[in-house]
Amino acid sequence: MSRKRRDYKSTFYSRIENFVNGKEQFLIYRESKKTDVEKFESLEEELTEAADLLEMREELQWMRDHTEPLDFLKRFHRLYGVIAVLVCFTMMVLLLVTVSWLPRFGNADNPANNEVIKRYIEKGEEETGAVNIVTGLILNYRGFDTMGETHVLFIAASCVMILLLIAEGEEKRAGYAFDRYLEPKNDIIIQKVAAFLVPMVFVLGIYVILNGHLSPGGGFSGGAIIGAGLIMYVSAYGFHKTERFFNEHVYKVAKVSALCFYVCCLSYYFYMGAHGYDNHISLGTPGNIISSGLILFINIFVGTEVACTMYAFYALFRKGGLE
Amino acid sequence: MEWVRFIAAAICLIFAAVMECIAVFGVYKFRFVMNRMHSAAIGDTMGLMLGALGLMLLKGSRWFSYKMVLVVVLLWMTSTISSHVIMRMEYNIDQKAVEEETGGR
Secondary structure, eight states: OOOOOOOHHHHHHHHHHHHHHHHHHHHHHHHHHOOHHHHHHTHHHHHHHHHHHHHHHHHHHHHHHTOOOOHHHHHHHHHHHHHHHHHHHHHHHHHHHHHHHSOOTTOTTOTTSSHHHHHHHHHHHHHHOOSSHHHHIIIIITHHHHHHHHHHHHHHHHHHHHHHOOOSSHHHHHHHHTTTSSSOSSOHHHHHHHHHHHHHHHHHHHHHHHTTTTSSOOHHHHHHHHHHHHHHHHHHHOHHHHTTTSOHHHHHHHHHHHHHHHHHHHHHHHHHHHHTOOOOSOOOOBTBSSOSTTHHHHHHHHHHHHHHHHHHHHHHHHHSSOO | OHHHHHHHHHHHHHHHHHHHHHHHHHHHHOOSHHHHHHHHHHIIIIIHHHHHHHHHHHHOSSHHHHHHHHHHHHHHHHHHHHHHHHHHHHHHHOHHHHHHHHTTO
């Protein structure tokens, strides 16, 4: 019943090797069953498959030559456990001490209970035009903070790219050859369900983004929903079909232009606010879809940014590149 | 009539709780991944459906009830699909363990 924990390096390679060997045996078996006419007709296909097999064997040899022994990982894991417990315990004690110094919850004299909250609740809808006070708060009153968060997302995606993006060459070929080895390929069940669910997920994400200033939601949550829909589409249909509408070029253009437009919108707010000018953009009727000035557009830009980042993380971790 | 509805809803909710308990128990009791997935799926399908049915009976015919139907439909789709993908992956990467467990059938 119980399975021993095996050395994962050796299991991984033996699995890939089994896969390649099995494929070779299958080809030989199929070849032996065929008549001469069939052999002649499917010659081209056979040649392609044989070439694929040869390439896989080359990748396997390459991977075997270019990996280092993982013995140091075992020592590292032992140390890691001890240090993790120590760090967690220290953090726990620090947080408990800090909490013990905080004022009582709900006390009327607390420093958090001041005129700022009163202003947000009483004048939020009138000043920002957003029925959802939270959206008006994070995209208008505290827009600087949210702009920083969006930049953090951009920098995080850039860092993951620096670490995981694979350059052209042998490594990239190896990544492609074994991209779907562990995952089901062309699984009809997932494809049928994805064909039904993905459009619904996209529509829900767009609804959440466009209604960000009217109902709970906004750019971050809607973008996360659209990113999840993209990931579902990829896992059902593979990267080849996704690249027809979302490749590295689209990713770059969408992400950078969304961030630039977002910064432009907020710069307008900062400039007008810092100089004490009036806002000349009409706020519209609170409750309508097109209202609340720039908040709707900022939501759309943030949503694009978040959706791109989510999908890029998935693609980078899975195969080390967007195309 | 109110009482009948309440009792039916209560029975549904109690059975849902029992199903969830069985699911959790199975996930911790079994060692082999496919057995564990089987018992986890009980909570996601049967437990969820009974819980939603109980809540719908309590609330009567309102928008809330129709939303619950949608929740059940969507979760039945996604949870079973994710179980299917995990199972297929387990079969792909660890055929030896699967054969040991099933006796080569």
